[in-house]
Amino acid sequence: MASLLAALAPFRPKLLDTLPGYTRAHLGRDIGAGLTVGVVALPLAMAFAIASGLKPEAGLFTAIIAGFLISALGGSRVQIGGPAGAFIVIVYGILERYGLANLLIATAMSGLMLFLMGLFKLGTLVRFIPIAVVIGFTNGIAVLIMLSQLKDFLGLSLDHPPANFFAQIDALRLTLHTVNPAALGIALGTLALVVVWQRGLPGLKSDGLAALKARVQSSRVLFAASRLSAVPGTIVALALATLATWALNLPVETIGSKFGGIPATLPSLVWPAFSWDTVRFLLMPAFTLALLGAIESLLCARIADGVCAARPPEEAGTGAREGAGGSIREDRHDPNQELMAQGVANVVTPFFGGMPATGTIARTVTNVKSGAVSPIAGMVHALTLLAVVLVAAPLANHVPLAALSGILMYVAWNMGEWREFTQLRQYRLPYRVTLLAVFTLTVVVDLTVAVEVGLVAACLTFIYRISSLTRSEAAPTPTPGVRAWRLYGALFFGAVKLIEDIERQLGELDAAAQPARVLVLDLKNLLYIDSSGADTLLDLQRGCGQRGVHLVLCGLSHQPLDMARRVGLLGKLPEANICPDLATGLGRAQVLAGAG
Template sequence: MFKDNRYLHYNAAGFRKDLIAGITVGIVAIPLGMAFAIASGVKPEYGLYTTIIAGLLVALLGGSRFQIAGPTGAFIPILLAIVLQYGYEDLLIAGFLAGIFLVIMSFLGISNLIHFVPRSVTIGFTTGIAIIIFTGQFSNFFGITGLEKKEFFHENMLDLIRQFHTVNTCSILIAVIGLAVIFLLPKIAPRIPLLLVALLIPTIISFFFFPGKLETIGTAFGGIPKTLPSFHFPHITLSKLVSLWQPALIIAALGAIESLLSAVVADGMKSGEKHDSKRELFGQGIANIITPLFGGIPATGAIARTATNIRSGAVSPISGVVQSLFVLAFLLLFAPYASHIPLAAMAPILMYVAWNMSARKAFVHILSIRSGDSIVLLTTFLLTIFIDLTIAVQVGILLAALSFLKKMSGKLHIEKAKLSDVEIVKFGIESPSSLAKYTVDGPIFFGTAKVFEDKYPQLLESGATKIILDMEHLSVVDATGEAVLFALLDDAEKKGIQIIIKRLPKDKTSLFKKSRLEDRIGKDNFFM
């Protein structure tokens, strides 16, 4: 079905590079997998299952040589909302449906349409997601107890303020140590895996100096089982399909955007590399269909892990396979020890991820322009935070479309032009005002129909009995544009005015024939 050229000229030297890169990425993926799962409202082992299964399947079936897939921060708000509203079982169904949507997208060539999502929308919801992730870690950072996760951002913030008197100084100390490691380690030892060390040092300090004084993975979730995930097909009903198809579609769309963006980043880091976008969506779709059957959450291409994979010397998808096997080995051998990890040590890691994904500079830049894009950006951003990502994306795209239509409505220009000698000779002059010429520059479609309707009475009341419409720069005509042109012809006929079309572009000629505009105008009235 898809031709795979990703293993051409593969050899033992390439395998050694992939082995090192895969282990390096696996070290990064372990703390992130657990952290993203916890932030999404599910047990940490589900994040590891996702890293193992989705990472393996995308490496084998995806369209990028270097793509690393797994749970990502972008999914956290929508996954948490599904868990809070529907429960974990329905999250699996939503992920399963999202996988089906992604496979359908791959066959329909939807990958090309992803590029039409406005940047103001993607920056808006990405920054909004970053705010939600960052503030969502305040409870673990400060060790606040008595909180119950709620669906809306403002409810969680109000609850956080009400319970702030339960602050745990030990949690703050451990979290600050984790932050210090994140800030200082890259300057001291940039080659050491940052996030793993930022997790290990606070955990060791907590275990020896503050035993029983901090909430850990073990106390919060009962530890991580030292077993492989078991197969379980979710119970799917018609009512669940009806209620979950929309969040599933958002998961699919968000996953498609992030995975293709990650693949593009990978192409940019390796000169001459080019991913297969259709195959990439297919691989992501299969991964999201299979992963929920083993308890995993939705996954997509992870930009940071993919970049780490390339920087570590990866040469083929084998590095992604090695990453999955490494995380599997960790699960089977060291999972019980993960129960000692304090949630306060997880908080700085997720805050760090949120800070890096926030697109701060792009957000400020678009906002400073003070244009329609600024309104789209701010609206998407606020809706992402205070309502949900589903509504934010829909409203953002709608506003962007309306902004585009407003801009395009100003692109249609109908202006009076000078007559050429050829035109004067060809059509004759009964009186100085009997022949008039106008240029039509821009699109005639539903977004500019009103502009055209407001303009053509001026044409018909000019006193000319023959009107030349020079359409050399006519860019678009749709069904609404056709209707407006027919209305012009009807009004012209009533007034005894002859409409002549000059220099109609070749690609519009067939449209005029199919729509019967050519017959209505008359073939003799086309001056090419």
């Protein structure tokens, strides 16, 4: 029981570490950062919910509840949680296939999975997902988001766009004659204004998974350049588009006409219809949500660490440079605690009408550049959105959906790693095949299938590469009847053929026309043995015994030695046949060959 508890990650939010030494100056910086991030999150939260097939308040409630919980319970000082663009496609697909009640259940199930991942210290394992898989489904999601926004971008008369890629293309083609010039003008104007406004933020990715290396390396430039834009371009564009729609009485669809506005009330508890029969169908969608959430949040947290570390002291100010509980520029996030916080947020939020939530890159970077020093900034961001909902909800009635689609077009374009397609030729064939397969499957088939195929392809590629690094070479032996081999790499299930080949060669005569009487294996350069490799060594030992061949093992140490001891291999050999090095093993082999 004690060993099990030791294997579990302790539940300790980063907030507890930042409270000692927290001052009024720190509070002022956190309030300022939280207010700024709240303004940035407002249009994105509504846009993500609408694009996912939900009402705009679902995104706002998620940003409020999940944003507060992720900041209060998370493992990062500055990460901001809420709805993200990466979830749009999978949420829309679950909603279309299983309905709203099952979407809420799938979200809660993904939250439970995330919490268990953090509890069992699996936070670092997410980093081992190959970048080809990450980029493949990130770019695929970006394409699908842009495709889903064409309806509102063009103002088409299409009530229920299908989720299937080819069906979407066909539906858009059939309704292309219903383009609304006013909606198209608002969308283009919004997109153009956001692009021009954000030119002071080169390289900033809005809300998607991305190549971590490029982002962290450019974090110092990103932070310095981002100071050029104090007011979020999305808010400016949204305000102007809303004002133009109301003043000119433009014939475009708005939040008020589409959804009846946003309720100016607190989110209420919603208990969805639950059936165990539906849970088995939701396991894979829930796992996809959990996997995407884990990847997004941990990449975001690592990027935040890089931006904090790159923030110049003169830009950070005294309070941020030496923040509460230590230096914010050196304090790294706790991935396991972050996953547990994400899990709690995703378990709670759906029962208050919310959607899946994770760490969001644009809002987190905005939080850092605004001077945040503790998780209190993220909590202020959530309270800011709550105040907006309670006070200014009626103003959202005039927000045109075309403006939100223009903002999402910008978000989708920036979340993609498009340069990777032009640089594919410099990578190996397995990398190219994996990236293109995941991208194509994400767009054409299904995100869940793409993740499954991508992970399987990555695993097979990894197994092949590791097995190709495992090799054997014959060692010279002056004594007739003695065969010796050196093994390198890892003896695992993908490389056991090496041992089988060695056993097969025991039946051949050597240069002196002598049959094998002693087999010496030098395992000094063997780094790892799995259960399949250990079982193959046991088979070799039995085969040697049947042939009357003495087996001598040399250089066993660390994990291979422990594995050989645990499977009983050492107990089946005479103690003198376990030698510290090859020279000693060859000496022992000479004695055994002479005795034979």
